Structure formats: C-alpha cells, structure tokens
Amino acid sequence: MNTERKNWIGPTRRTAIAGGLAAGLMPRVARAADKMRIVSSQKGFWDTTLILFGQQKGIFADHKLDLDIIWSDGGSDIQQAVITGSTDFGVAPGILGALSAFEKRAPIAVTNAAMTGSSDLFWYVRAESPIRSLADCNGKTIAFSRPGASTELIASTLIDHAGVKAKLVGTGGPGATLTQVMSGQIDVGWSAPTVGLAEERAGKLRIIARGNDAPGLAAQTVRVGMTNSRFLAERSELLARLSKGMQQTIDWAYDGDEALQMYAELNRVDIATARQARDTNYPKAALALAPIGNIELSIAQAVRDKRLSKPLTRDQIKAFTANVGRFLA
Numbered sequence: 001m002n003t004e005r006k007n008w009i010g011p012t013r014r015t016a017i018a019g020g021l022a023a024g025l026m027p028r029v030a031r032a033a034d035k036m037r038i039v040s041s042q043k044g045f046w047d048t049t050l051i052l053f054g055q056q057k058g059i060f061a062d063h064k065l066d067l068d069i070i071w072s073d074g075g076s077d078i079q080q081a082v083i084t085g086s087t088d089f090g091v092a093p094g095i096l097g098a099l100s101a102f103e104k105r106a107p108i109a110v111t112n113a114a115m116t117g118s119s120d121l122f123w124y125v126r127a128e129s130p131i132r133s134l135a136d137c138n139g140k141t142i143a144f145s146r147p148g149a150s151t152e153l154i155a156s157t158l159i160d161h162a163g164v165k166a167k168l169v170g171t172g173g174p175g176a177t178l179t180q181v182m183s184g185q186i187d188v189g190w191s192a193p194t195v196g197l198a199e200e201r202a203g204k205l206r207i208i209a210r211g212n213d214a215p216g217l218a219a220q221t222v223r224v225g226m227t228n229s230r231f232l233a234e235r236s237e238l239l240a241r242l243s244k245g246m247q248q249t250i251d252w253a254y255d256g257d258e259a260l261q262m263y264a265e266l267n268r269v270d271i272a273t274a275r276q277a278r279d280t281n282y283p284k285a286a287l288a289l290a291p292i293g294n295i296e297l298s299i300a301q302a303v304r305d306k307r308l309s310k311p312l313t314r315d316q317i318k319a320f321t322a323n324v325g326r327f328l329a
C-alpha cells in the first residue's frame with residue numbers, strides 16, 4: 001500500500017480543514033433582527049401602548065424583532081394601512097371594521113383578540129349639562145373615534161340599550177374629543193384613561209356611561225390584531241415571534257411596576273393613577289390574545305349597522321377566526 005499517498009493531504013483540503021476549525025473556534029454571529037412595521041392607535045392608552053413598552057424593555061429584541069411603530073387615531077386608519085400592505089401588523093382595530101373587510105374579501109387576517117370587554121371606555125358630559133344618563137340623549141350628539149373602531153360599536157350598543165335616538169359623530173382621539181365637548185360642539189364625549197380623569201376630579205365633567213354597561217359587552221371582543229394576508233403567507237414566522245413577544249409583554253406588564261412607571265411618565269400622571277387605570281380599566285384578562293369572545297354579538301351589530309350585508313355562516317366564522325391563537329402555541 002502506498003502509505004505516502006494515503007496520508008498525504010493536499011493544499012486545498014488542508015485549507016478547508018483549517019478554515020473549518022477556525023470557524024468552529026470563532027463566536028457565532030448573532031442573527032440580525034427582522035424589521036416589522038407596526039401601526040397602533042391612541043398612543044398613551046394602556047392596551048395599545050404596551051407594544052411600545054415591550055419594545056423599550058427589549059422583549060421584542062429578544063425575539064429578534066425590530067419594530068417600527070407608528071400611531072393613528074384607530075379604526076379605519078389601522079385597517080387601511082394593513083389592507084394596502086403599508087404596515088405588517090395592526091395592533092387593535094375594531095372588530096366591526098375587520099368583519100366588514102373580511103366580507104369584502106380584503107387581504108386581511110385576524111391573528112388575535114386585542115381587547116375583550118369595554119371596561120376601558122367611558123362617555124361623559126360637561127358638569128353643567130342637563131344630561132344625567134344616555135336615556136336623556138334623544139336628539140343629542142354622541143362621540144366615537146373613527147368609523148369601524150371599537151368606540152363606534154360600543155357607543156351604538158349603549159344607545160340601543162338606552163332606547164334613544166342620538167347622532168353618532170366621529171371626533172377623533174380623546175384629546176380632540178375633550179376639546180369639542182368643553183367648547184359645546186359635542187354633547188357627549190368619549191375617552192379612556194387617563195384623558196379626562198383630571199377634569200372629572202376637578203368637577204369639570206361627569207361620566208354618564210361606561211363601556212360594559214350594555215348586556216353582553218363585558219364578554220365581547222371589541223378589538224383585534226390584524227395582518228395583511230400576503231404577509232401572513234410569506235412571513236408567518238415573524239408573526240409567531242411577534243405573538244410570543246406580545247404575550248410576554250402582557251405578562252411582564254402585570255407582574256410589577258416597571259411598565260406602570262412607563263405608562264405614568266408617558267401620560268404625566270402619578271403611579272397611583274396609573275395603577276388604578278390599569279387594574280380597574282384594563283384587567284389582564286381583558287387583554288387575552290385568544291379567543292374572540294361573543295363574536296355572534298359582533299356579527300349582529302355589524303349587520304344592524306350595515307357593515308355586513310348578512311350574518312356570517314358557520315364556515316365563514318371559522319375562516320375569520322382561523323388564525324386566532326395560531327402563533328401562541
């Protein structure tokens with residue numbers, strides 16, 4: 001046997017082996033974070049701003065995600081951004097708009113529940129207003145944020161429950177709405193903590209209705225998470241990481257005071273006010289990412305408000321909710 005030939009290692013093979021050994025000794029290069037474009041609404045609200053707090057905490061970076069978060073007044077603004085593909089994920093558009101888009105075969109997919117119940121929302125009047133409750137609102141103007149937003153759904157339900165005929169008016173965010181109420185442009189305004197709480201304590205306004213006042217609303221999912229259908233098909237692994245990051249953020253936000261401190265600083269309130277808002281208006285169970293609660297009520301409301309031409313079939317409901325909770329396993 002030619003042992004010289006058997007044991008000989010040529011230059012090319014020697015180089016490859018050396019390179020492989022060197023690579024094994026070198027530290028692994030960390031995978032670059034994937035960028036995701038996110039649109040959320042009402043910056044400063046606890047539920048819709050948690051994604052920002054999670055980003056600041058580094059939770060999404062741990063999941064190799066770099067979130068580019070932009071802000072809107074909610075509802076149709078978020079939905080349109082998702083439909084056009086100008087954003088990858090919408091944090092909390094209203095379920096009425098999502099149902100309408102689904103029936104019209106818009107390229108959207110619902111991935112999670114975002115808010116179940118309406119413990120966060122309230123409606124108010126100026127202190128000197130003769131209106132004591134929604135039962136006094138025949139012929140009055142009542143605010144909501146944007147068409148398709150959860151505020152429209154809830155305001156409409158509350159009006160029906162009160163048995164009055166009032167005019168719903170889209171007034172934008174809580175700050176703009178407060179200005180319109182205090183200037184007399186709108187009879188009844190809407191808000192969520194912490195906007196309006198200082199004015200209530202000062203006796204400048206009175207709360208006349210809360211989101212969960214109407215039957216069924218406490219168990220109804222009113223806001224959802226939404227992505228573009230193409231993004232779902234092509235980048236589902238990013239949605240899986242995003243969902244895990246969102247769940248981790250929720251757990252962290254209710255486990256201590258760090259997120260509360262961020263919330264208080266952003267809204268320029270003390271920690272006690274922030275804690276009251278979180279624990280009273282945003283109980284952790286309300287932010288559960290699955291399931292979609294009381295969808296039958298949402299469908300009935302969408303039909304009544306002409307956002308759906310007819311009720312969804314059982315198969316359509318199954319398709320609408322097919323991806324809810326999918327990325328949490």
